[in-house]
Amino acid sequence: MFSCMTTSLLQAAPGEAGISTGAAIFISFLLLVLFGMLTGFRKAVCLLPREREEQTDRLVGERQSIFHRCLQDPAVFNRRITIAQIFAGAAYLYWGSLLTIPAMIQWTASGMAGWLTWIYSAIFLFLLLLFGLAIPQRTSGARAGSLARWSWYFLSPLILLASLADLLLHSISSGIMRLLRLRDIAIPQPAPTEEEFLQMLEAGHAVGAIEDDNRELIANLFEFDDKIAGEVMTHRTDIEALPAGAGIEETMAFLYDTKYTRFPVFEGTVDNIVGVLHVKDLLFYREQTRGKKGFTLSEIMRPAWFTPETRNISDLFRDMQQNHIQMAIVIDEYGGTAGLLTIEDLIEQIVGNIEDEYDEAEQEMIEIAPGNWLVEGSYPVDKLARVTGVPLDDDEYDTVAGLVIDLLDRIPAEDERPVVSYRSLTFHVLAVSDNRIVRVRVTRTAPEADYSDD
Numbered sequence: 001m002f003s004c005m006t007t008s009l010l011q012a013a014p015g016e017a018g019i020s021t022g023a024a025i026f027i028s029f030l031l032l033v034l035f036g037m038l039t040g041f042r043k044a045v046c047l048l049p050r051e052r053e054e055q056t057d058r059l060v061g062e063r064q065s066i067f068h069r070c071l072q073d074p075a076v077f078n079r080r081i082t083i084a085q086i087f088a089g090a091a092y093l094y095w096g097s098l099l100t101i102p103a104m105i106q107w108t109a110s111g112m113a114g115w116l117t118w119i120y121s122a123i124f125l126f127l128l129l130l131f132g133l134a135i136p137q138r139t140s141g142a143r144a145g146s147l148a149r150w151s152w153y154f155l156s157p158l159i160l161l162a163s164l165a166d167l168l169l170h171s172i173s174s175g176i177m178r179l180l181r182l183r184d185i186a187i188p189q190p191a192p193t194e195e196e197f198l199q200m201l202e203a204g205h206a207v208g209a210i211e212d213d214n215r216e217l218i219a220n221l222f223e224f225d226d227k228i229a230g231e232v233m234t235h236r237t238d239i240e241a242l243p244a245g246a247g248i249e250e251t252m253a254f255l256y257d258t259k260y261t262r263f264p265v266f267e268g269t270v271d272n273i274v275g276v277l278h279v280k281d282l283l284f285y286r287e288q289t290r291g292k293k294g295f296t297l298s299e300i301m302r303p304a305w306f307t308p309e310t311r312n313i314s315d316l317f318r319d320m321q322q323n324h325i326q327m328a329i330v331i332d333e334y335g336g337t338a339g340l341l342t343i344e345d346l347i348e349q350i351v352g353n354i355e356d357e358y359d360e361a362e363q364e365m366i367e368i369a370p371g372n373w374l375v376e377g378s379y380p381v382d383k384l385a386r387v388t389g390v391p392l393d394d395d396e397y398d399t400v401a402g403l404v405i406d407l408l409d410r411i412p413a414e415d416e417r418p419v420v421s422y423r424s425l426t427f428h429v430l431a432v433s434d435n436r437i438v439r440v441r442v443t444r445t446a447p448e449a450d451y452s453d454d
Contacts, residue, residue, distance in 0.1 A: 380399060
């Protein structure tokens with residue numbers, strides 16, 4: 001049996017078929033390169049930014065090409081690339097086997113042909129895995145667009161052949177399934193978890209498939225559902241509010257100074273919010289009652305809308321939309337005023353700062369030098385951790401001021417400029433006002449520190 005197989009293979013050996021051994025090696029090399037190009041092409045196309053439609057069109061020149069249609073269905077694209085790789089891989093192994101025939105015949109008499117077959121097969125398979133899979137997979141992400149564009153020019157005939165084979169196989173398999181009365185059952189894929197989705201987001205950003213703005217927007221959407229009102233509100237110490245007994249002149253002067261359109265109205269202290277004043281209501285009232293005396297805010301203010309500081313902002317946003325509420329007063333567990341928030345505050349948690357013509361052009365964080373930042377005391381600790389690359393414990397406090405006060409174990413005086421350190425960050429307090437840390441300089445001293453064991 002083995003003698004017959006050897007004789008038949010010998011007839012196909014390079015030397016007997018009129019093809020030199022060098023030519024057979026060259027053909028095997030070309031097929032190995034072709035297999036690697038298919039691997040790199042598949043990886044490059046997967047990394048292409050899907051939102052850049054014009055980049056996809058430039059790859060092939062015609063919008064209705066096979067390539068373009070394949071991109072619209074990733075399953076079809078991957079299936080056809082796999083078929084093309086099977087063609088290339090089978091041809092590579094065939095020509096590789098021809099190169100081993102002379103050695104197999106030479107060793108047949110000594111009984112080593114079987115071992116030699118395994119050794120040669122292992123060598124050719126190793127070369128295929130190394131140069132056909134491993135290396136193309138690792139190198140194709142650097143310039144995905146250029147690689148996909150140029151690879152297409154060389155690979156399009158083979159992919160066209162694979163597409164025809166795919167259509168033929170699909171027709172045959174459909175006929176067999178109908179004959180056997182089998183149904184094509186799609187296996188449902190489990191939806192990725194939030195953690196898995198964020199990992200994919202970071203991976204896409206790392207290779208340039210997702211831009212910085214889009215990455216931040218998507219990450220903010222996931223964080224939005226995890227935040228509570230107390231984390232995003234304007235603290236009570238920053239609230240601009242009017243006493244209920246304020247006269248018309250005092251109220252107008254207050255409006256000119258603050259430039260806001262809605263204000264809480266309180267009686268006694270800010271812990272007792274009794275309503276909300278809208279500038280539009282005031283101007284309308286003043287126009288209708290010109291010269292009238294005895295003006296009080298209680299005549300025109302609207303009812304205040306309250307929410308606990310532990311309320312999830314996703315639910316809060318939905319309620320404020322349904323009830324047409326623009327401003328909510330946030331109360332603490334004792335019923336006192338913790339702060340306030342607006343619809344704009346909630347939207348900013350997703351899209352970032354929204355500035356109008358009255359907002360001061362003052363940034364909460366400014367990088368003054370590599371590893372040095374000026375930050376507001378109200379700057380969130382979690383954002384500082386992301387910017388500096390130093391993990392910070394935010395269980396006990398939400399802001400940089402809270403972190404510094406916790407490290408000092410006291411509130412610094414207004415004329416005091418204390419310095420404290422935490423891990424590889426040093427905090428220099430620059431300004432204190434009304435028992436609040438207003439501005440801090442943050443210096444990172446060890447950017448490469450490893451905190452994984454902390």
